[in-house]
Amino acid sequence: MDAGQYAEVVVNIETALADAYTYHIPADLRSELRVGHLVEVEFGRRLAQAIVVSFVDSSPVAETKPIISLIDPDPVLWPWQIELARWLSYRYLAPLNACFRLLLPPGLTRWSDTTYDVNPYWNGDGRLTELQRQLVELLRERGVLRGRQISRAVKDKKWAAAATQLVNRNILRRASVLDPPRARPKHIRTAELIAGPSLIRAAVPQLGRANKAADILQYLHDLADPLPAEAAVLAATGAEPGHLDLLAKEGLVTRIPAAAIVVPVPGQGLPVEQAAALVQLPHAPEVLPDPALLRAWLDRGLVRLEEQPAAVSLAIPARRVMGWVLRLRHAEAYGRILDYLTEEARAVPVGDLFAATGANLKHLRRLAELELVRLGDVHVWRDSLADRDFVPADPPELTLDQARVWGRVKMAMIEGEAADEDVEWEDEEAAASERAGVEGHAPDGDGLATHDPMDAATPFLLHGVTGSGKTEIYMRAIAFALEREQQAIVLVPEIALTPQTVRRFAARFPGRVAVLHSGLSDGERYDTWR
Known part of the structure; x- marks a missing residue:
């Protein structure tokens, strides 16, 4: 439900404040703003945090400032906590904003500060005191600085007055900002395998460096024919014979040279003994008949020669092929990531993954681009007791x-x-x-229950x-x-x-x-x- 036109907020500044203040709600925040939200407002001439405590339809003053932004998407206080802070203020006559500050998460309070930098349009004219010159040189060297940073860098405690004079002369620029929070929710990045074996195999050619020898191995792995011709393999992969030499030297493939096979022609009356010898040729080359006799058989059409082109086959088990492909492509880190995530079968912290595989974020992002891995993040609770073991104990019998x-x-x-x-x-x-x-x-302060808890x-x-x-x-x-x-x-x-x-x-x-x-x-x- 949309908020009203105005919000009552308790401003969280060091100065004690007894009341809430009215700010109007910009149109783009009306659908988001809720009671308990932490917002950024301009209070006087500085920025400040404020807690939304109620919505109203009218303002007690004619002109109101807008709520600048929503600091946290979730409310930081529940309605009952807001009532508790009001009760504390009422009961103990304490400043309202101090009571609200007690309920905010530790480290979430952001105090207002001022930043200074040199006006880029200043042409360098004008006389400067020694302190003013020191300020200008500091800001030129280090860029935009907060007031607290300047206090640490400049020993003279009167620097603020000198800075104000420079701002009035348009030599420096000044702006109000909020300090960053000292604490915020902790998230860790995670990685999870989302692709199956077939998708991983299809993506391997896009990992690491191009390598023709690796392409040959993967082609042989994916091919249905266990003994393809070398020429066909080289044509399909764009590789050279030297790549086959490299693979054969590593013992990854077996090369079968070209050969001519003598085959009897059926029905031509070849003597039984000689036909039997031809059948044994592949297994016993020593039974090859006299070359002159073989030529005579060819001339008479009793036999024919069948040319067998050079062929190649895998010499390693199929399960080892992907590892060699990644090694040849200098992509072993990708393989270690995929193996680790396959074994874990869940989203794992990337820190654990990096420690186990030696990979880095570049490798993970590449796998995510190929839709093999999904990167995410999870909220981590920082529990001071998480690493301690406690043995459960039953209550003792009372005296x-x-x-x-x-x-x-x-x-x-x-x-x-x-x-x-x-x-x-x-x-x-x-x-x-x-x-x-x-x-x-x-509720308003006057609407507090008379019952004291x-x-x-x-x-x-x-x-x-x-x-x-x-x-x-x-x-x-x-x-x-x-x-x-x-x-x-x-x-x-x-x-x-x-x-x-x-x-x-x-x-x-x-x-x-x-x-x-x-x-x-x-x-x-x-x-x-x-």
């Missing part, structure tokens, strides 16, 4: 004290569920506002020495929540305790534990958030 404590905690959780189900909104307007949030339009919660503080079983109570409570399709967050007091805590929880809840802490990379934290 009497542990059972008593767990009984109280469990009862409080059940009562909390019942209390949540009985919560009613203060008035019909608030209920309609919440429904709008669920359907994709965040914390009011229904019963906090517990467990007392006990190390090893007394407190963690087991936590894990029982988590298991109880997970059974009801809820979630749980465990806070560890210091990062040094993370390994042993993760080990216990991952063993109890295999495949369901995600970890967030400062020791992870931006990419790992980003994927965990997602």
